[in-house]
Amino acid sequence: MRFAVTKACGGGGKARAGALYVGGGGGGGAAVVETPSLLLSTRKGLPAFVSRDLLSTLPSPDSHLLHVSPIHFIECPSSKTISNIGGLHQMLGLQEHILVAAASDSVESLPESEASNKLGASFETPSGRRLVKPSEYMQMITSMKPNLWASLADEVPAWVTEKRNRISVDRTLRWLDDCLAVDLEAGKNTLGAVVGGSNIDERKRCATEASLRNVAGFWIGGFGLGESMEERLALLNAVTDCLPEEKLRYVSRLSLPEVLQGVAAGIDLFDSTYIYHLTLGGFALVFPLDIVERDNWDSRTDIEGADCTKINLRATIYRKDTSPIVDRCGCFTCQNHTRAYINHLLNVHEMLAQILLEIHNTHHYLGFFRLMREAIKGGKFELFRQRFIKRRRAFLTAEAPCSL
Amino acid sequence: MALRFEVVGRFNRARAAQLTLPHFVCQTPLFMPVGTQGTIKGLTNNQLEEIGCQIILGNTYHLALRPGADLIDEFGGLHKFMNWKRALLTDSGGFQMVSLLHLADITEKGVTFQSPVDGKPMLLTPEESIQIQNKIGADIIMALDDVVKTTITGPRIEEAMYRTLRWMDRCIAAHQKPDTQNLFGIVQGGLDPVLRDICVRGLVERNLPGYAIGGLAGGEDKDSFWRVVAQCTAALPEDKPRYVMGVGYPLDIVVCSALGADMYDCVYPTRTARFGSALIPEGVLKLKNRAMANDERPIDPTCPCMVCKTYTRAYLHCLVTKDAMGSQLLSYHNLSYMMKLSRDLHTSIVEGRFPEFVRGFLRTQFPKGDVPEWVCNAMEVAGIDISSCCASFSPSH
Numbered sequence A: 001m002r003f004a005v006t007k008a009c010g011g012g013g014k015a016r017a018g019a020l021y022v023g024g025g026g027g028g029g030a031a032v033v034e035t036p037s038l039l040l041s042t043r044k045g046l047p048a049f050v051s052r053d054l055l056s057t058l059p060s061p062d063s064h065l066l067h068v069s070p071i072h073f074i075e076c077p078s079s080k081t082i083s084n085i086g087g088l089h090q091m092l093g094l095q096e097h098i099l100v101a102a103a104s105d106s107v108e109s110l111p112e113s114e115a116s117n118k119l120g121a122s123f124e125t126p127s128g129r130r131l132v133k134p135s136e137y138m139q140m141i142t143s144m145k146p147n148l149w150a151s152l153a154d155e156v157p158a159w160v161t162e163k164r165n166r167i168s169v170d171r172t173l174r175w176l177d178d179c180l181a182v183d184l185e186a187g188k189n190t191l192g193a194v195v196g197g198s199n200i201d202e203r204k205r206c207a208t209e210a211s212l213r214n215v216a217g218f219w220i221g222g223f224g225l226g227e228s229m230e231e232r233l234a235l236l237n238a239v240t241d242c243l244p245e246e247k248l249r250y251v252s253r254l255s256l257p258e259v260l261q262g263v264a265a266g267i268d269l270f271d272s273t274y275i276y277h278l279t280l281g282g283f284a285l286v287f288p289l290d291i292v293e294r295d296n297w298d299s300r301t302d303i304e305g306a307d308c309t310k311i312n313l314r315a316t317i318y319r320k321d322t323s324p325i326v327d328r329c330g331c332f333t334c335q336n337h338t339r340a341y342i343n344h345l346l347n348v349h350e351m352l353a354q355i356l357l358e359i360h361n362t363h364h365y366l367g368f369f370r371l372m373r374e375a376i377k378g379g380k381f382e383l384f385r386q387r388f389i390k391r392r393r394a395f396l397t398a399e400a401p402c403s404l
Numbered sequence B: 001m002a003l004r005f006e007v008v009g010r011f012n013r014a015r016a017a018q019l020t021l022p023h024f025v026c027q028t029p030l031f032m033p034v035g036t037q038g039t040i041k042g043l044t045n046n047q048l049e050e051i052g053c054q055i056i057l058g059n060t061y062h063l064a065l066r067p068g069a070d071l072i073d074e075f076g077g078l079h080k081f082m083n084w085k086r087a088l089l090t091d092s093g094g095f096q097m098v099s100l101l102h103l104a105d106i107t108e109k110g111v112t113f114q115s116p117v118d119g120k121p122m123l124l125t126p127e128e129s130i131q132i133q134n135k136i137g138a139d140i141i142m143a144l145d146d147v148v149k150t151t152i153t154g155p156r157i158e159e160a161m162y163r164t165l166r167w168m169d170r171c172i173a174a175h176q177k178p179d180t181q182n183l184f185g186i187v188q189g190g191l192d193p194v195l196r197d198i199c200v201r202g203l204v205e206r207n208l209p210g211y212a213i214g215g216l217a218g219g220e221d222k223d224s225f226w227r228v229v230a231q232c233t234a235a236l237p238e239d240k241p242r243y244v245m246g247v248g249y250p251l252d253i254v255v256c257s258a259l260g261a262d263m264y265d266c267v268y269p270t271r272t273a274r275f276g277s278a279l280i281p282e283g284v285l286k287l288k289n290r291a292m293a294n295d296e297r298p299i300d301p302t303c304p305c306m307v308c309k310t311y312t313r314a315y316l317h318c319l320v321t322k323d324a325m326g327s328q329l330l331s332y333h334n335l336s337y338m339m340k341l342s343r344d345l346h347t348s349i350v351e352g353r354f355p356e357f358v359r360g361f362l363r364t365q366f367p368k369g370d371v372p373e374w375v376c377n378a379m380e381v382a383g384i385d386i387s388s389c390c391a392s393f394s395p396s397h
Helices: A079-085 A088-092 A134-144 A162-181 A200-211 A229-241 A258-264 A274-280 A332-336 A339-347 A351-377 A381-397 B045-050 B060-065 B069-074 B078-082 B094-100 B126-136 B155-174 B193-205 B222-235 B250-258 B268-274 B290-294 B306-310 B313-319 B324-350 B354-365 B373-382
Strands: A002-008 A016-021 A032-035 A037-041 A065-068 A098-101 A121-125 A128-132 A148-150 A190-194 A217-220 A248-252 A269-271 A283-285 A310-312 B004-011 B014-020 B025-028 B030-033 B055-058 B087-090 B111-114 B121-124 B140-142 B182-187 B210-213 B242-244 B263-266 B277-280 B283-286
Touching: A016 A351, A032 A037, A037 A274, A037 A351, A079 A088, A079 A134, A079 B290, A079 B313, A088 A098, A098 A134, A134 A162, A148 A248, A162 A190, A162 A200, A190 A200, A200 A217, A200 A229, A229 A258, A258 A351, A258 A381, A274 A283, A274 A351, A283 A351, A332 A351, A332 B045, A339 A351, A339 B078, A351 A381, A351 B324, B004 B324, B014 B324, B025 B030, B025 B324, B030 B268, B030 B324, B055 B060, B060 B069, B060 B094, B060 B126, B069 B078, B069 B126, B078 B087, B087 B126, B121 B126, B126 B140, B126 B155, B155 B182, B155 B193, B182 B193, B193 B210, B193 B222, B210 B222, B222 B242, B222 B250, B222 B373, B250 B324, B250 B354, B250 B373, B268 B277, B268 B324, B277 B324, B290 B313, B306 B324, B313 B324, B324 B354
Parallel strands: A037 A065, A037 A269, A065 A098, A098 A148, A148 A190, A190 A217, A217 A248, A248 A269, B030 B055, B030 B263, B055 B087, B087 B140, B140 B182, B182 B210, B210 B242, B242 B263
Antiparallel strands: A002 A016, A016 A032, A121 A128, A283 A310, B004 B014, B014 B025, B111 B121, B277 B283
């Protein structure tokens, strides 16, 4: 795995563009991927609704990065079977893809800090609460052979006691060493886990200690578990200040617009279940993907009173809407189907609705990441970030005419 | 008439044909997946085209409820609404009405029922059914028939058969688009050969573009089932397509094709997929079964579909019934299987090796030679020698 920062954003910000080259693992990942980028979230290794053949219609190599949680496989198949099949890439039929393993997600593998103990981390899974020890975790990682993997962490929510928070940092560091001790690649594909909750000092301690280990990069956990927007930026910055500049940083659970804070703090990889939740809710992303170019952007040109980020296709106003979700969007959904059809599918509870929505939302969100990268490369990320936030909030402050 | 039906191969009663419809040129025998509400559950149009799907079935009852016939009409028809470029067939809505609604009542006027949306009394007449189907715009539309369960006996069956003929005339009169939509009649008459015969003649007199054999696939015993199919296919015109509604299991499709039927539809392949069962040449593979948890083989090593070329039984075992992706992948495979079966039936007839195909099929499904008696009897009538597939002919099966 090779990672290099290609452009640090001028103007005092810490946002950076990078290039990630991944070879090895179970195979695949021959392309160079630009960062910051998005890891698509998966269930048991595959997107929730988009099968492999449809996944290949999404932009490449952007859509080749996936976040996989080994905990999803805790019931089956066994590590032995996964090994026999040849690892994750082979089992999932995603030989060309970059699979990044991190244990927790927000849907099917939720960290349960009250049940974690000195032996292992506890997760709430569809098959109940499971305690995972570093040795078991590494057994899964070894058989799965992901391109990159985060070490096992003891994630705690923002409201725990200082003592519990301190313990989580101690454990996480100890487990990082435990994982590295049995790692056949000696840390070459490892992302050291950094936690520390909402305590700046603990965050710094964890980051500093993790930096001393021989790892390829860092996975930053514990966010999206109760901290406030204001705290988060300070915490993120505290962490990245203590991490080596040249190594990869990956943070979980930041959605829109929190992801902008992450980029501003110098993070390179992001995963979240944002797309998944949008899709389940019947929402489609529609915000314009041209904010940087439109210098004369004016909030009055937007739909009055409308949430410019997304539309809810369950709404009856879309019943006869013959337009695609987003005009001139190149995704499979927008090229083939109308808002009216998706509205119908949602009303009759047909699975095709989720498939089409996940495709579009993924395409759109990947486009957003591309925009961010363009902004960084052009030295305009701060401007981009501010405009984006302002535009999102515009609909809340604009007068909404009462019309029915 | 808006179709052309050209027989391109035969073996005794079995035929392979080219069915040219307004939206697509099809090869028969063929299986039609059921896309109840304007979609096949979990599959996109391009995936359906990839596996060789030629015609999809839409349910008039469901579509008329949501999104509504007028809306579909405004969109220019169901093809445009769902962006399906190949052929479509809609049923009349009658079957759903009778099977889904407790308080459905059939009179000469039509089918009265309670609207599932607001409980208001509603009436579906033959005219109304055709009007809705005209708006939906499918290549093939079905007449509203008075359908009774085959397990019922008595004068109701005769009443239903005659009413079906009377409603046929009303359907024909109401049909606004005979140049672009083909109205098929449906043969009823229960399990009574006399009634079936009257109905066949009555429909043939009306010179329709195609004919369906209805009222089966509802719980009757297999021996009665094949005999009705055999009787109808023998009496229906050679040069028009024959559609056995609600069939079904691969074995049933092979037998009916041997007896001279051309088209089939059933929810079975997609429904059984959602329950974790895969269709394979040997029969059915229950992926939920614990034995699958470590099975590193594909569902079917002989299947060329995307699922079998990519995934192992072990991985699918952990997906099925738990994740939407499991349903999708299994539906994809099962429909691939049915499309392949359709192609194999067509090609084997055209290439003059239909009996070999049938024998191969039966041997794989019944390796111990325990071919059911009804299949043996049906094949005898079809003139196909399957003695090499049967261990012994046992009347007490």
